[in-house]
Amino acid sequence: MYPIDYYTAYTGGNITIQIRAVIYKVVLIALVGLGIGTITSVTVVGFVELVSWLNDKLLISAKSRVQHELSAYLLPAMTILVPSIGGLLTGWMLQSFVEHKRALGPPDVILQAQIHSPAASFKSGVASSLAAVVSLGCGASVGQYGPMVYLGCMLGNMFARFKILLPNIGPICIGCGVAAAIATAFNAPIAGLVFTHEVILRHYSIQAFAPITVASVTGYVIAKLFFAREALFLVNFDGVGHSYEFLFFAIEGALCAFLAVLFMRSILASAKLASRSGIHKMLQPMLAGLILGMLALVFPDVLGIGRETLRFATIEGAFEMSELVLLFSIKMLVTALCIGFGFAGGVFSPALLIGILFGAWYGSAVAYLLPEYFSSIEVYAVCGMMALTSAVIGAPLTTIIIVFELTRNYDLTVAAMVSVVFSNLLAWHLFGRSLFDRQLLARGFDFVAGRDHTILDNTPIVNFARQSYQVCYMDEPVKVLVERLATHSNAQAMVVNRNNTLLGIIRRRDINHSATDIPIAALMQNVDLCFDQTTSISQAMLQLHRYKGDVVPVIDVKKSLLGVVSESEAIQAYTQTLQNLREEENAVL
């Protein structure tokens, strides 16, 4: 919609109607944000509570483990059995109830928002989310934010079904859900807003910005109502002591990039290993759970989200330096194993833990080598945590905002910012934008050059095929065709049988006007280029560019003719598609 005065000039000055329309849309946008924000936030609170309840009952959380500290068998037995059985349950839930046979997560959300691909069924979404609750509840080394992002997207989609509202309602609803989920889980509304735009929507339109902000704030308010908690990650930090330390933060960021790439590659490699292993998909997570459980007997820090370990990493003297290296290496391997072998969960929380352990190690190393130039271990730990995470999720701005909202510490944010950007820069070159984008690439969706290409690669040209073209039947004489062609400018005609099956093509220039009694079959030529329902706009453009003829037929799997495409249809398809995207990205109301 245009601004009011601009619009009124067009519509003969009926300003009342225009104002009414604007108010209607503003109210609607606010209601969409409020509705999705509320539902998502309450669901996310339930998700978190359920996971922590399971953690307590299944002896995953530190507080529950300490109660059975004396028992010789119970704790070790539970440590091995709980993740294994959790794995089996997860495998069963994913294979039986999710149509994709895997956990749904941020890549699926990105795909929906970017190229408007159809959402997975509600049943699949619920099953995947419950599988994530089981995985996290049983202490799998996976994150909780990925499943929450999907949960937000799924609930947002419920609203998108009411098509009464606005153009582009789909991505807006998804965005609202995601923002509310992040705002609730982190107690961080700005991070929710920025994450949604940076990772999911990847553009900033006022039309989307307003409802997403409303949803984000709603999530935050509801989270406050249920958990009266302080900032999630309070750190005592009085500022960077020496200006040279910013150089150390930059180097730390670069090192984190390498570690992040290693982490992401391990996840991809582990998934490959799982698919080649020949183990039934339902049993794969159980195997990962068993290995995790056995490792956790010696290193309990690798179980679950590791909230306590995250805190210990900011305390000087909590770990030996060698212990830090051991722990972040094991956590990385175990997480790759858990995700690759099909536990349902994200990468964000494990990335935080690996990053902070590495940061603590780096900080200790700096303190050891240059004790005079060192402010405190906390700042190095937090820089490491955010630098690694940012490279994994491909969202520098979000991570910087998260540091700010989680620690409420300005100096710390400025320090972490330096590490984050260097990590992102390097990881982008070494690996790609994020783990999500690489996972999508493996499924055939390439977002490296933005979504324009992906959409052109994934929109079939058949939607734009022309329906007016010359048809003739095999058994007709050529003169019938000559008469038809006389009234049209077409240079070609499609030859079909009575079932509309494409048999060949006949060109105007091949017709000899002195011999028009012969049957069409005699002049018909084979089709040298032909599109089908899967041919995308970009494929069509590429092939048309080299094509000598006039139009290209489009057929379905049974070879029935669906229409024809010439270069002008392809250009039309191209501009129309891009124009739709630009309209979405610049929409105001």
Next chain:
Amino acid sequence: MQFSRLCWYLSSLLLLGMNINLNAESQMQSAAATPQSSQSLRIASWGGAYENSQRIAYFEPFSQATGIAIEIVQHNGTLAQLRQLAKGSEPQLDLIDLSKGVAIAGCKEGLLARFDISILAPAEGATHALEDFYPDSAFECGITQLISAIVIAFDDRAFPGDKPSSVSDFFDTNKFPGKRGLRRDPEAALEWALLSYGVPYGQIYDLLSTKRGLDLAFARLSSIREDIIWWERGSEPPELLATKKVVMSSGYNGRFFDRQMKGLPVSIIWQGEIIEYAVWSIIKGTKARTIAEDFIRFATLPKQMALQASHISYGPTRYSAWRKIGLHAVTKQPMRNHMPNAVEHISQAIVKDPQWYASTEELRQRRFEKWLAKTQN
């Protein structure tokens, strides 16, 4: 987590509807029970200045108003003693003042009667009673009535210049040299040791649940081991400070306050205060249940709570009672900033986790004794 608060609030709203009915019923019961209970109420309390403040604010005014005699029994606050006092079909006790942790444990064992929130009087001006209490004050077997704290106090004479102001300073013997008094028990010491590393208040018990957390805490205690003087009874810490045997000591905030009012130059470090709740609970099977309920209703009236707070520096759990707190009854000093739940103190408090205490009793004692034995050599 305020979910339980919400539940209580909703259930209390429901009960509000039935209130009139319940009251009518309890009056009938009261009439029937009175002759048997021979108009007396047996209450267990803690003795000392604290019991004294209760006598002035609750016991005597209640007896005067109702003619019911109150018999005081003293107890040491342990679950073992509660079991003894509450056992059998004819318990030796009707009502008890307990720490919340023990009350929760006693409730689970079925020693305490189910608490009926409708007996609480609403505050003046129509707010419903529970809304006037701190969140989570009411629980299955009682009502939280009072807040006390374990704190660190220091001798003002020992530090004329820079004064210690945080728990970290307690462990910093370079900056603030001198002996430290600590209870010969892991209580409070472990929390403070970990807090001194910069751990947020809300995460202390999670971290203490891990071996790494306990190791860190004991490492911190080891760093001041040679300067620790152990105390065992609550009356000792002010004495240790008065006689200059220590420059800082842990202790109960009410005890320090009592000596402050009598002129001892000590100051309290409120940062890291460890807050404990006291609750009123009715013994299961008592024949004087209705009288006990009447007493709880009386003893949680804002006016009476504020009266107690003018004698001792333990804070009431009712907002309207808090608003009535004025000056000390004898010294006429303003009382509010001596209370553990003053706004400026409570934001830096560790709230003692009764569940954690109950489940780690053995572990803490074992690790503590082991550490003591190791460091004494």
